[in-house]
Amino acid sequence: MRLDKFICDCTGLTRSQAGKVIRQKLVTMNGELVKQAALQVKDSDVVSLDGEQLQLIGLRYFMLHKPDGYICSTEDPEHPTVFTLMDEPLIERLHTVGRLDLDTTGLVLITDDGQWSHRISSPKHHVAKTYRVWTADPIPTAAIAQFSEGVMLRNEKNTTLPAQLEIVRETEALLTIHEGRYHQVKRMFAAIGNKVERLHREKVGGLQLPDDLAEGEYRALNQQQLELLRS
Numbered sequence: 001m002r003l004d005k006f007i008c009d010c011t012g013l014t015r016s017q018a019g020k021v022i023r024q025k026l027v028t029m030n031g032e033l034v035k036q037a038a039l040q041v042k043d044s045d046v047v048s049l050d051g052e053q054l055q056l057i058g059l060r061y062f063m064l065h066k067p068d069g070y071i072c073s074t075e076d077p078e079h080p081t082v083f084t085l086m087d088e089p090l091i092e093r094l095h096t097v098g099r100l101d102l103d104t105t106g107l108v109l110i111t112d113d114g115q116w117s118h119r120i121s122s123p124k125h126h127v128a129k130t131y132r133v134w135t136a137d138p139i140p141t142a143a144i145a146q147f148s149e150g151v152m153l154r155n156e157k158n159t160t161l162p163a164q165l166e167i168v169r170e171t172e173a174l175l176t177i178h179e180g181r182y183h184q185v186k187r188m189f190a191a192i193g194n195k196v197e198r199l200h201r202e203k204v205g206g207l208q209l210p211d212d213l214a215e216g217e218y219r220a221l222n223q224q225q226l227e228l229l230r231s
């Protein structure tokens with residue numbers, strides 16, 4: 001890889017900023033000052049910027065337990081973002097896989113791998129998402145059939161894809177959906193004349209939010225958990 005690209009990938013500097021630090025004689029390779037941005041960097045080379053060794057950061061995959069009141073976007077003038085809960089280098093490269101509403105809690109996936117997040121969130125792939133829902137009014141058993149057949153949401157042309165509803169108690173249920181329309185769960189309950197009071201995402205694909213991941217905490221996904229997201 002070219003030296004200037006290597007510097008960009010390690011630091012988040014732009015190509016022109018990388019060229020500038022090279023010209024400013026701030027970059028060494030294997031202890032020698034280097035002046036050419038086009039120089040090739042091999043795996044065994046040690047590149048330093050201003051005396052600090054640079055390390056390539058590979059693609060990263062995290063799960064986070066989102067608390068109420070945090071927003072799933074990179075910036076917001078009014079609310080803290082989920083990224084403020086993380087302590088990672090080059091945090092600006094990370095994005096959430098889809099979004100949960102401000103007041104929804106639970107499992108959020110975070111990555112800097114755009115292809116991976118696209119595959120999980122794209123409607124084409126129908127990755128299942130399971131939510132625990134608490135409602136204002138009792139959930140009738142007829143809702144199981146309604147959601148399994150699909151309901152028409154306000155201002156939409158097509159009914160929702162078949163979704164699985166398991167009623168846990170009068171005003172609590174687990175709902176599994178296979179798409180991710182705007183405010184989908186809240187709108188599905190609104191479509192049957194009920195109101196979601198609280199919403200918590202427990203599962204994406206085969207990956208369950210672990211019991212020992214407290215609200216506000218996050219951790220890297222291991223290989224086995226990444227596999228579960230393929231299922």
Ligand code: URA
Pocket residue numbers: 099100101102104182183184185186187199
């Ligand atoms: N459906 C909603 O209505 N809100 C969410 O945050 C997620 C799914």
